[in-house]
Amino acid sequence: MLTVSADIETETVVMAVHGNWDRSLGAEAHRTLKKCMSEHPATLIIDLQGMYDPHAASLPAWLAARRVGQAMNPPVRVLVCASTDTVLVDRLRRIGAPRYLPVCLTVDQARADSYGSRRSSSRRRLHLPGEVEAASEARALVTELCAQWQMPTLLHRSRLVVSELVANAALHARTPMTVLVSRRSAGIHLVVADGDPRLPQPPAPRATPAPLRLPEVLPPSSADGHGLQLVDAAATVWGALPTPEGKMVWATLHPWARRR
Known part of the structure; x- marks a missing residue:
């Protein structure tokens, strides 16, 4: 349900979430996010294109990931990849999250957006x-x-x-x-x-x-x-x-x- 890959050239880690968001997937996502942050990349891209979350129940997890990344020294930039017509992205927009948690359509777009943040x-x-x-x-x-x-x-x-x-x-x-x-x-x-x-x-x-x-x-x-x-x-x-x-x-x- 989750896959992780890294790019040493850009110090980027991509965590892709697949399937229906429920308590089990949420617990696994929490464990995987912790491991990704332990690696302390320059950028963490959370790919949600393969996830189904009709009630945006996963929102707190991604906001928490951004807070953890921001608190690290040096900070880890966190980006989300998701379709613009999802409830999750709509909820992110309503609370103004894209100002500090960028939302991209594809992983390639997210990589390009984060390219200049390399340390x-x-x-x-x-x-x-x-x-x-x-x-x-x-x-x-x-x-x-x-x-x-x-x-x-x-x-x-x-x-x-x-x-x-x-x-x-x-x-x-x-x-x-x-x-x-x-x-x-x-x-x-x-x-x-x-x-x-x-x-x-x-x-x-x-x-x-x-x-x-x-x-x-x-x-x-x-x-x-x-x-x-x-x-x-x-x-x-x-x-x-x-x-x-x-x-x-x-x-x-x-x-x-x-x-x-």
Whole structure:
């Protein structure tokens, strides 16, 4: 009933809702919106063209998504795609919502409308070959940006996470990849996109969580891509989303230890 896809070039996530809006679909939409916001895109497009909502009961969910996006640092722009002859769009117009929650006819129109909102000043992109050795270039970029953004406390964790993400992409996808490093207020956001559509499986939870102890220098084993345990331990939050070309695996790191 819901599908999600991402575009690393524009930092856009599209969440498409299908079927009749009811309590079950509403609960699933709430969970999916939370995951989409965790990725902290520049733009979230909510595609409602395949949804049937004759009483505009879904309206509070989309207004809440806009409020959450606006409160984030930097803000996430939220747009809605829906037919102009629906009750939902009519209700949005009556309360003046299009002034702050734009309504577009198609996803392509929404992408074009949001194109100028990309956060180029606080992000860097790196294109790498599908080789494990490419992880050293990603670590070098993270080192440079942590110094530029004055984030020394995130240096070692960020280097470890980006190294593991690149190594996993090289070993399992074996395609060229794109690394995107963005600033997130006091934190840092890492994305590695490759050409393999298979999403990674999260590591099994440990029976007794161990205290987080990360090495000052990356051990040799951290570059072998053996799993995502290190990412799970070091990142504040992480996940994966499908893209038109394959997938992207992302991780956000904050200077505090609290996990979400």
